[in-house]
Amino acid sequence: MVFLFVYAIFAPANMKRLLLTILITIAFTAGMTGAKRNDVDTLVMNRLFSYLEAYQYDLDGFTTNVYSKHLYQVEKRNVGLLAIPSMYSISHGERTFVSEEYSRFTFKDIDEYDNRWQVYCTTIPRNRRTMGVLFKYLTPSFYNVTIYKDHILSPFCKENSRYYQYRTVPLANHQVRLYFRPRLVKNTQLVRGKAILDERTGRLKQVEMEGEFDMIRFQTLIMMGDEGARTLLPKICQTNISFKFGGNNVTSQFEAVFDCPITLPDSVNVKGDRLLMDSIRPISLSADELLVYEDYDRKHGLLVDAEPEEEEDTTVVVTEAWVKEDEQPEPPATRHHNYLKEIGWDLIGDNLLNSGRINTERWSFKRSAWLDPQYISYSKSKGLSYKMKFRTQYRFSPNAWLNFNPYVGYNWKFREFYYRAPFSLQYNHKWDAGCDLVFGNEHRIGSSVILDEIKKEQGDLPGLEDMKLNLFDDSYIQFSHHIQPKDWLRVEAGLVYHYRTSLNKAAMRSFGKESSYYSMAPALSLKLRPWQKAPLLTIDYERGLKLNHKYINYERWEADLSHMHQLSRTRMLNLRFGGGLYTAKDGDFFMDFANFRDNNLPGGWDDDWTGNFQLLDSRLYNESSYYLRGNASFETPLIVAFLVPYVGRYVERERLYLSSLSIDHTRLYSELGYGFSCRYFSLGLFTSFFNYQYQGFGSKFTFELFRRW
Secondary structure: OHHHHHHHHHOOHHHHHHHHHHHHHHHHHHHHHHHHHOOOOHHHHHHHHOOHHHHHHHHOOOEEEEEEEEEEEEEEOOHHHHHOOOOHHHOOOOOEEEEEEEEEEEEEEOOEEEEEEEEEEEOOHHHOOOOHHHHHHHOOOOOOOEEEOOEEEOOOOHHHHHHEEEEEEEEOOOEEEEEEEEOOOOOOOOOEEEEEEEOOOOOEEEEEEEEEEOOEEEEEEEEEOOOHHHHHOEEEEEEEEEEEEOOEEEEEEEEEEOOOOOOOOOOOOEEOOHHHHHHHOOOOOOHHHHHHHHHHHHHOOOEEEOOOOOOOOOOOOEEEOOOOOOOOOOOOOOOOOOHHHHHHHHHHHHHHHOOEEEEOOOEEEEEOOOOOHHHEEEEOOOEEEEEEEEEEEEEEEOOEEEEEOOEEEEEOOOOEEEEEEEEEEEEEOOOOEEEEEEEEOOOOEEOHHHHHHHHHHHOOOOOHHHHOOOEEEEEEEEEEEEEEEEOOEEEEEEEEEEEEEEOOHHHHHHOOOOOEEEEEEEEEEEEEOOOOOOOEEEEEEEEOOOOOOOEOOEEEEEEEEEEEEEOOOOOEEEEEEEEEEEEEEOOOOOOOOOOOOOOOOOOOOOOOOOOOOOOOOHHHHHOOOEEEEEEEEEEEOOOOHHHOOOOHHHOOEEEEEEEEEEEOOOOOEEEEEEEEEOOOEEEEEEEEEEOOEEEEEEEEEEEOOOOOO
16 A cells, blocks of 8 residues: 555656555545444434333332253363362263253342242253353343343443444344444453344344353343333343363353243242143253253153053053152162262262252251362462351241351461351341351461560570460450341440460460460440441440459440442442550550451452451551551452453453551551452452551462352
8 A cells, every 4th residue: 555655656647647546446445444344323322321221110020930941061071070160960971961940030120130940850960050150141131231240241331332342234124233342352351242223212122242251151142022121131042151171161052031921839949840841841942952851761761661552553652750859760670879989979079079058948058168269368478278158047937047157267377277156146137136146266366565575574585586475366255236226327235255375375374474365345336327328337345344363454446437339330449447446455465456457367359358458467456556547449340451462351350459557656557459350360469668668569369260150
């Protein structure tokens, strides 16, 4: 092009006119092509972006019956498939499975609904489910900020239009085809595809799109509902899934049908009743799905060929006899059980690598997997730690229940086992009234004041610093009663008991110091939120009781103000400000605050990354009679990292941190940080300052692998 332009300047007159004509034609054609490529019907797009406003309130209380069927095919697998949540059941044996579900969806909002499972049939061993993450793909919320719960930014939401490039093409019958793709680079939070709109209303009629999230590649075709609130939801959803990880390759094709005509009673909750599923299935099974069922029935002795009578026409009659989960069929005489495999692998192996859950009418139990990478975390100050969570609930009535939700963990840096065991009895749900009893030891406490006293009395003895004289294990019991008499006020009152023991009792006694300290204190806590979206103000008060010389007398006040402000495009601004002080104290050790303390079992990305100091020396938490702190973080799906080649496409969330602290005997302490999360892990990078002078650098790391699974 440049060569033609230069040649046209110096060419003879006739040739110059010809070349200039060619250049003008090329430029005009390119301009038209570019204009056509970027041509967008602004009026139609505005109607699309505002369509949700007309029907979003009609969804409150809307119910629909949904049927879905899945065909799973294990293309490749190895031993690594055992460790993937919910994949243990298909990690051995057959390679093709079918599942069918019939359920009722009750909506509160476009992205908030309750799914009641009613009938479930499958060829997966023991009527189990696999790849539960796929069920999120049944109900895409195209008009919402995110299509699937908290991920995939919707191209049909105006807030996300800055991330997408659009092109519209008019069709017949007042329809418009809309093409959409990521504006800058590919990212797992963005999709590409095309849709058909009604140009008069902006209503979506059909959507085809493809994308990738959490190691799942998907291609989906959705036909939307026809009228009213149904236009916000799918009518038919067909999706192809591909999952590849560690040499394993699993594909799935599933289809969901909404607005099924048959409504089952609420009491129906059946597994394995194929006859019932045959009577309510709104669409036919494919030939491949029928073949999987037939093969399964034959191998399990459920497919029987009837003997024809001699005088009648010989016709093979095939009947199916499906038994429920608790009525196991009699196996054929030639079939042998491998009890070692069934007990050793199917029970022990499955429970070791996957989370467990039991639900009955009255009680429920859930635990995390015994080996779950998402509960492994690492930081410079805390080292490597691991924990497990359990959740148990017994319901006395819809208004009263008992919860027991303990967690246990181990920290390799401190070589300590930690636990927290809270019991909660709720007896009035309307007033949020109940009692709490908590046992725990997850907070190791430090006090260099005792070590300083020993140095003053004994001198600077060799090896004194290595004797851990400043560290104490802190076991506690807390009983409280809580009630919320008003929407804006919650009151908690109770009693707190602490038993602190030195890590080196013999050395403490040899220096004439107490090796154990106790405290018992009445406690009062008020939580105030003047209006629904207002910041939460918490005021805490404790007064220690001087029962004998080993009990610490103290009086402590604390106030904490926290606020999570939801911004557009799923961005979040987290703010926290607080302070505390001791107005009375026996000695200067064990300054133990409720809202400013060192946690030896830190949580993950969403648990405690905001509102905590990542690089602060653990001894500084317990040596000041007062503290003033401020923490702020800004979270968004995409800031800068998504622009980095190759790596950026997998970035899901990014965060910026700013924290400051003022305490006794030290300068102003501050931390700056940046963090991001992807499908594999969350990583935070932090740097600390004293009076704006650089102090140190550190990081925090947690696994995110299969967290949503």
